Amino acid sequence: MKAVQYREIGKGPEVVEIDTPEPGPGQIRLKVTAAGLCHSDWFLMDLPEEQYAYPLPLTLGHEGVGVVDMLGDGVEGVEIGGSYAIYGPWGCGQCHACSKGAENYCPYAAEMGIAPPGLGAPGAMAEYVIIDDKRHLIPLGDLDPVETVSLTDAGLTPYHAITAAEHKLRPGSTAVVIGVGGLGHVGVQIIRAISGAKVIALDVSDEKLELATEVGAHHTVISDENAADRVRELTGGLGADAVFDFVGMQPTLDLSRAVVAVDGYIHIVGIGGGTLATGFFSTPFGAAVRAPYWGTRSELREVLDLAREGSVGVHVERYSIDDAVEAYAKLHKGTVRGRAVVVP
Ligand code: NAD
């Protein structure tokens, strides 16, 4: 089968031919109907050799949807031909976190050698993918696979971050979204769908700010050295009740701290490598800083329900698997509008 793999440090993704995998006991094979490209793929492909902690070659793709095509021994209750979204942050399945569906916070996964598809296990950017357990499949129903696939990360991750700050997002409040890329443009829609907050979106690119307006941001601000003043102005000097930083680099973390209100929240979602000092005289009184990771199984169901009712949708750039390298190059340059999706 064809697969998009990271094979050699520093060399970027490659489209290759590999053996089609067979499901082992308890496993399920999906024929992939769509796979999304995430900036986290570049995070790991940009790591120097001494920091790279994933297997090689690695089949990419931690956003995946597909149709069940083969069942391993002992799998029951999953229908061949059924269309499913893959819940990616696989955990041990047994601990307290996993019991409540928060496998993204399983404390045992890493030591047990359990890794998400595309971020350790073979991912979905291929014609077929193996799913370790049926609990990681969420029925898509009649949702379109290509339009929906990125909700498994670019939807789920902002949803998890935003719902954890929901009590801050009352009518009259302000939410700041920094970085209107794959995650951010869905984040804006989620805030609009589930809260009464006013949304101020920031990005370095005018095209991304246009997209922000299109998906429901009330105000847009270019993310430069004047951005904090502009956000303060737009909030009557008070700052934002919740800041969602989908970049996480030093300039955006400094910006987050400069615009958060007293008793506000900063959720650092982007993994851009910056740090944010907290404590008295560093952040406003009562402000909380958190770095949430991906989301829970039940939250993925909720995000899919938001898509079903039409209040959240992904702006998709569609690519064939042969064009995946080109799509990754565009993502690296920051010129994807919304999310790039590969259709194998
Ligand atoms: P993306 O490339 O699609 O979007 C990033 C956006 O940020 C782009 O629109 C870009 O123009 C903008 N940007 C860059 N520098 C900026 C600045 N200084 N100020 C404002 N905007 C700026 O990336 P993505 O796939 O949406 O991922 C966003 C981040 O979230 C990445 O760091 C990714 O690795 C991370 N991520 C984290 C999790 C998690 O669980 N915490 C999950 C998925 C992705």
Ligand code: ZN
């Ligand atoms: Zn991701």
